[in-house]
Amino acid sequence: xxxxxxxxxxLVLGVVAAAAIPLGSYSxxxxxxxRTWLHPLLGPVERACxxxxxxxxxxxxxxxxxxxxxxxxxxxxxxxxxxxLRLQGLLPxxxxxxxxxxxxxxxxxxxxxVTNTNWQAYSGESGVSYFTQMLGLTVHNFLSAASGIAxxxxxxxxxxxxxxxxxxxxxxxxVRATLYILLPLTVMLTIILIAAGVPQTLAAYPVATTLxxxxxxxxxxxxxxxxxxxxxxxxGGGFLNANSAHPFxxxxxxxxxxxxxxxxxxxxxxxxxxxEVVGDRRQGRALFLVMFxxxxxxxxxxxxxxxxxxxxLTGIDPTGGxxxxxxxxxxxALSSLFAVLTTGTSCGxxxxxxxxxxxxxxxxxxxxxxxxxxxxxxxxxxxxxxxVFALLxxxxxxxxxxxxPEYLGKKVQAREVKLAMLAVLILPLTILGGTAISxxxxxGLGSLANAGPHGxxxxxxxxxxxxxxxxxxxxxxxxxxxxxxxxxAGAMLLGRFATxxxxxxxxxxxxxxxxxxxxAGTFPTHGPLFVGLLIGVILILxxxxxxxxxxxxxxxxxxxxxxxxxx
Amino acid sequence: xxxxxxxxxxxxLIFTLLTGLALxxxxxxxxxxxxxxxxxxxxxxxxxxxxxxxxxxxxxTDPRYFHxxxxxxxxxxxxxxxKTLPSPYAADASNGSNLAPTSATLVARVAASLAAWTHDGGxxxxxxxxxxxxxxxxxxxxxxxxxxxxxxxxxxxxxxTDAAVRALVDAHTTRPLLGFIGEPHVNVLxxxxxxxxxxxx
Numbered sequence: 177x178x179x180x181x182x183x184x185x186x187l188v189l190g191v192v193a194a195a196a197i198p199l200g201s202y203s204x205x206x207x208x209x210x211r212t213w214l215h216p217l218l219g220p221v222e223r224a225c226x227x228x229x230x231x232x233x234x235x236x237x238x239x240x241x242x243x244x245x246x247x248x249x250x251x252x253x254x255x256x257x258x259x260x261l262r263l264q265g266l267l268p269x270x271x272x273x274x275x276x277x278x279x280x281x282x283x284x285x286x287x288x289x290v291t292n293t294n295w296q297a298y299s300g301e302s303g304v305s306y307f308t309q310m311l312g313l314t315v316h317n318f319l320s321a322a323s324g325i326a327x328x329x330x331x332x333x334x335x336x337x338x339x340x341x342x343x344x345x346x347x348x349x350x351v352r353a354t355l356y357i358l359l360p361l362t363v364m365l366t367i368i369l370i371a372a373g374v375p376q377t378l379a380a381y382p383v384a385t386t387l388x389x390x391x392x393x394x395x396x397x398x399x400x401x402x403x404x405x406x407x408x409x410x411x412g413g414g415f416l417n418a419n420s421a422h423p424f425x426x427x428x429x430x431x432x433x434x435x436x437x438x439x440x441x442x443x444x445x446x447x448x449x450x451x452e453v454v455g456d457r458r459q460g461r462a463l464f465l466v467m468f469x470x471x472x473x474x475x476x477x478x479x480x481x482x483x484x485x486x487x488x489l490t491g492i493d494p495t496g497g498x499x500x501x502x503x504x505x506x507x508x509a510l511s512s513l514f515a516v517l518t519t520g521t522s523c524g525x526x527x528x529x530x531x532x533x534x535x536x537x538x539x540x541x542x543x544x545x546x547x548x549x550x551x552x553x554x555x556x557x558x559x560x561x562x563x564v565f566a567l568l569x570x571x572x573x574x575x576x577x578x579x580x581p582e583y584l585g586k587k588v589q590a591r592e593v594k595l596a597m598l599a600v601l602i603l604p605l606t607i608l609g610g611t612a613i614s615x616x617x618x619x620g621l622g623s624l625a626n627a628g629p630h631g632x633x634x635x636x637x638x639x640x641x642x643x644x645x646x647x648x649x650x651x652x653x654x655x656x657x658x659x660x661x662x663x664x665a666g667a668m669l670l671g672r673f674a675t676x677x678x679x680x681x682x683x684x685x686x687x688x689x690x691x692x693x694x695x696a697g698t699f700p701t702h703g704p705l706f707v708g709l710l711i712g713v714i715l716i717l718x719x720x721x722x723x724x725x726x727x728x729x730x731x732x733x734x735x736x737x738x739x740x741x742x743x
Numbered sequence: 744x745x746x747x748x749x750x751x752x753x754x755x756l757i758f759t760l761l762t763g764l765a766l767x768x769x770x771x772x773x774x775x776x777x778x779x780x781x782x783x784x785x786x787x788x789x790x791x792x793x794x795x796x797x798x799x800x801x802x803x804t805d806p807r808y809f810h811x812x813x814x815x816x817x818x819x820x821x822x823x824x825x826k827t828l829p830s831p832y833a834a835d836a837s838n839g840s841n842l843a844p845t846s847a848t849l850v851a852r853v854a855a856s857l858a859a860w861t862h863d864g865g866x867x868x869x870x871x872x873x874x875x876x877x878x879x880x881x882x883x884x885x886x887x888x889x890x891x892x893x894x895x896x897x898x899x900x901x902x903x904t905d906a907a908v909r910a911l912v913d914a915h916t917t918r919p920l921l922g923f924i925g926e927p928h929v930n931v932l933x934x935x936x937x938x939x940x941x942x943x944x
Contacts, residue, residue: 180923187924229753249751256755301835311763318762319755347750354758366770373781373798376767376774381835382786384793386801387808387935393835394796396784400774401767418837421878423798424784429925486844489874491857493888496871500849501839503877504812504884507926511878529839529878532849630843652841733845742847 177483181509184429185475188436188513192444193468199441200448200460206356207329207349208453209234218355225351233351236342239684242330243677245346246323250290250673253319258286260312261304270305271380277303284661289316291672292324292554294406294413294524294647295664297655301395301417306378309415314402318354318362321409321442324556325353327676328446331560332453334683335584338691343683357442358409365404365438373427376400399424407438410554412524412647420514420527421503432510432527439523443552444468446559454584458702463562466710467552471520474540474551479512481537488742501532512537519544522554524647531626531634531650535737538650539730542637545644547718548603554645557672560679562714564596567682569706569713571596573699582698585691595682599675604721606643606667611636611725619659625652628743629736633729642667787932794936800883801932802832806863806900808938809885809893811931812872813856815840816880832881839878865892884928887916901938911937 206212226233237245260267261282265275277285281297288295289312298304304313326349333343370376375396384392399415403425406413420426426435444464451460482502485494497508506514511528518525519541530541544551550561567583571593574581581588614620614635624631634650641648642664649655655664700706736743774782785797795801800811816836817827830836842849856874861867870888890912898908915934919925 180919183923184925225754225757228757229750231750245747245751248747249754252748252751253755256759299836301837310767311759314767315755315759315763319758347754351754354762359762363766367773370770370774370778370782373785375784376770376782377784378771379783382784382793384786384795384801384834386795387932387939388801388803388805390802392795392799392801392832394784394786394799395835395837398767398771400782401770405762416837418839418879418881421839422837423879423881423883427798430920433924485871488845488850489853491861491867491869492853492874493868493870496886498844499871500842500844500875501878502875503879503882504872504886504928505882505925510925527878529841531841531843532839532878534844625841626843626846628843628845630845650841651839652843733843737845742845742850743843 177479178509181479181507184433184509185479185513188433189472191437192440195437195441196444196464197448199445201452203357203445204449204452206352207449212356214356214360222351222355229347231347233345233348235345237345238341239343239680239687242343242346243680246327247673249346249350250320250323253316254286254290257289257312257316258282260308261285264305264308267305267307269307269310269378271378272302272305274302274305280658280661281656284665287665287668288647289313289413290320291645291668292320292409292411292522292557293642293645293668293672294411295642295649295655295668296413296647297661299417300415306397309402310398313413314405317402317405317409317411317413318358319350321358321405321411321555322350322353324554325357325442326350326556327680328556328559329453331563331679331683332450334687335454335586338585338689340687341684343687358405361408361441362401362404365408365434366401368434369400369403369431372431374400374403375424396424404438406525407435407523408442410439410443410521410523412518414525420525421529426527429505429507429510432506432514435525435527436514436517439521439525440517440552442555443521443558446556447552447562450559456584456702459584462702462707463566465707466714467550467562469707470551470711470714471516474516474520474544475513478516478537478540479509481534481540482508482512484534486534486737488737488740498532498534498537501529503527515541516544518648519646520551522549522557522645522647524641526648529651530637530648531652535730535734538633539726542633542640542730543719543722543726545640545646546603546607546722547714548600549644549646550714557645564599564679564682565714565717566701566710567592567596568600568717569710570699570701572713573709579697582692583701585694586686586689587692591685592682595678595685598678599682600717602670602674603643606670607636607639608721608725610639610643610663610667614639614659614663617659619657623654623657623660625654626743629729629732630743633733636725636729638664639667643671645671787936795932796834797930797933798883799834800832800881803931803935806896808935809890809897809931812882812885813852813874813876814880815876834881837879837881839880840876863893863896883930883932885931887912887927887929890916890929890934897938907941911941
C-alpha cells in the first residue's frame with residue numbers, strides 16, 4: 177500500500193460524501209412534489225409524459241397498487257427487450273451483422289437488465305447490435321434504476337406520517353427519478369467521458385494495420401452515453417466485454433476515479449434523502465455512516481490483500497502487488513477501490529478481473545454482495561434494504577430490554593418482523609441453494625474455469641452476484657449454459673422482486689400505523705449506539721450464514737496458497 | 744390492472760425514444776462535431792492508413808519494438824467452435840485470463856514469460872506488469888520499470904545508443920496527475936511509433 181494510493185481513495189470517498197448530501201436533499205424535495213432548479217427546463221417534458229400516458233401524478237396508491245404498477249411496468253419492459261434480442265438480426269443499426277440471441281440467453285439477458293443486475297452471459301463486442309445496446313439495454317439502465325428509486329421513496333414515506341394508506345404514485349415517482357435525477361447526471365458524465373476518449377459513434381469497427389503489419393479489428397460504438405448511465409444507475413453492464421477495464425470504457429486513472437464517484441453517488445445520497453422525508457436528518461446520517469464505515473473497512477482489507485505479492489509466482493518484483501487481471505493505468509489502489517464500490521453498490525461494473533484477485537481480496541468483494549447489497553446498495557434497493565436491517569436492529573434491541581421496538585415512531589410488531597426476515601432470507605436461500613445444486617451437477621462443474629477451492633468460489637460468486645442483483649462475476653465461469661442461464665435468471669428475479677414484495681407489504685403495514693412521539697424509553701436511532709448495533713446486525717444476519725461457504729472457498733484457497741499449493 | 748397498461752406502455756415508448764434514440768444520437772452528433780478524434784476511438788492514422796488506437800494496445804514481438812504486457816485475449820478456433828486459440832490484443836474480443844492466484848496454469852505461464860524476459864537480457868526482479876496479463880487484454884501501457892528493462896534489447900536490435908532510447912522512454916513516460924492520481928506508465932504504441940520515426944533518415 178502506498179500513500180498515493182490512499183490519497184486517491186480518500187479523494188474519491190471524500191467527494192462522494194460531500195456530493196451525496198446536497199443530492200439527497202435535492203432528491204427529497206423533488207420526490208415530495210417540490211420544485212427544483214431544473215423544473216423550468218424539464219417541467220414541460222414531465223407534464224407531456226403524464227398527458228400522453230393518461231397519468232394523474234397526484235393519484236394515491238396503496239402498497240398493492242404501487243407494487244402492481246411497478247411489476248406491470250417491468251414485465252412489459254422485459255418482454256420488449258426479449259423481443260429485441262431475438263430479432264436484432266433483422267433490425268437496423270447493426271453494422272457488425274450480429275445475429276439473434278438464443279432463447280435462453282435472451283431470457284437471461286432480459287431478466288438481467290430488468291432486475292438492474294446486468295449480469296452478462298454474452299460478450300458485448302459480438303453478442304448485441306448497436307440497436308439493442310441503445311434502444312434496449314440503455315433504456316433498461318434508466319428505467320430499472322428509476323424503478324428502484326421510486327420504490328425506495330415509497331418505503332421512506334411509510335415512516336414519514338401516521339395512519340396513511342398511500343405510498344405515493346409510482347408513475348410520477350418513476351418519471352421524476354428518470355427526468356430530474358438520472359438524466360441530468362448522465363448528460364454531464366457523457367460529455368466528460370467523450371472528451372476523455374470514450375467513443376460515441378455508429379461507425380462499424382475499424383480495421384487497423386499494426387506496426388508489425390497485422391490486422392487489428394477495433395470494437396467501438398455509441399459507448400459513452402451507455403457507460404454514463406451504466407454507472408449512475410448502478411447497472412454495471414458494460415458495452416464491451418471487459419467492462420470498465422476496457423480502455424474505451426475507462427481510459428485513465430482520473431476517469432476511473434470519476435466513475436467510482438458516479439456509481440456510488442446516488443446510493444450514498446438516498447439515506448440523506450430519507451432523513452429529509454421522515455423529517456429528521458440525523459436518522460439519514462446514521463444510515464449513511466453505517467454504509468460508509470463498512471465501505472472504508474472493506475476498501476482497506478481489499479487493498480491490503482491485493483498489494484501483497486502472490487507467493488506462488490517466483491522472479492516477480494514483490495512490490496508490484498497482484499497485477500494479474502489489473503490495468504497498468506489504474507494500479508492496485510484504484511482497482512481495489514473500484515472492486516469494493518461496485519460490489520457494495522449493486523453496480524457490478526469492473527475495472528479489474530475479480531476472478532484473479534488474491535483469495536482474501538476476492539473474498540472481501542464477494543462478502544460485500546452477500547451482506548445484502550446495502551453498503552450502500554443499488555439505487556433505491558440499497559435504501560430499502562438497509563431499512564429492513566434497521567427494523568431488525570431495533571427488534572434485536574427490543575428483545576434485549578423486553579420492550580416493543582419502535583423505529584421512527586412506528587411500532588415494529590410480529591407482522592413486520594416476519595416480513596423483514598422473509599426479505600432477508602431470500603438471499604442466502606437462493607445463493608447457497610443454487611451454488612450447492614450447481615456443484616453437484618456435471619453441467620455446473622463443467623462451467624468452472626479454475627480448479628480447487630477457487631472453483632467453488634467462482635460458482636458461489638456467480639449465484640451471489642445474480643441473487644444480489646450485482647452483475648459482476650468471477651468471469652472465468654462459463655455462464656451461457658442451460659443450467660446457469662435459467663438458474664441465474666431465476667436467482668435475479670427472486671433477488672429483485674421476491675425481496676421487493678415483502679418489503680412493499682412491510683411499508684404498507686407501517687404506513688397505516690400511528691406515528692408515536694418518542695419518550696424517555698425510546699431507543700434513539702440516530703446515535704453511535706444504533707450505528708454500532710446496525711453494523712453488528714448486518715454483519716451477523718447478513719454475513720454469518722455465508723461463513724461456512726467462504727471457509728471452503730477463499731479461506732481454504734488462502735491457506736493453500738501460503739503453503740505453496742497450486743491447482 | 745389493465746388500467747395500468749396504458750401508462751406502462753406509453754412511458755416505455757417515450758423513454759425508449761428519449762434515452763434510447765434521441766440522446767445517444769445527439770451525443771454521436773456532438774462527439775463528431777466537438778470531439779471527433781475521441782468520439783471516433785482515438786485512431787492513429789498515418790498516410791491515410793489506420794495504424795491503431797492510442798488507447799488500445801497492440802501485439803509487439805519484434806525485438807526492435809518495446810513489448811506490451813502479456814494478453815489473454817483469444818479468438819474462436821476455426822476448426823472447432825467450442826474451443827479458442829490465443830490471439831493477443833484482439834481488440835474485438837476484450838478479456839482477462841480470469842486465472843486464480845492458485846492456478847497451476849498461471850504459475851506455468853508466468854514462468855514461461857520470466858524465461859523469455861531473462862533470455863532477452865531483462866533485469867531482475869521483473870516488474871509485475873511484464874509477467875501478468877491485464878484485465879482487458881488490451882492494456883495500452885506498461886510500467887516505466889518494464890520499459891527501462893527492455894531498453895538494452897531495443898537499442899541493440901536497432902543499433903541505437905542506450906542514451907537515445909532512454910531519452911525516448913523518458914519522453915513517453917506519463918507521470919501521475921498532481922503527483923498522486925494514477926500510476927506512472929508508458930504508452931507502448933506511441934513509444935514504438937516514436938522509435939520508428941527516430942530511425943527514419
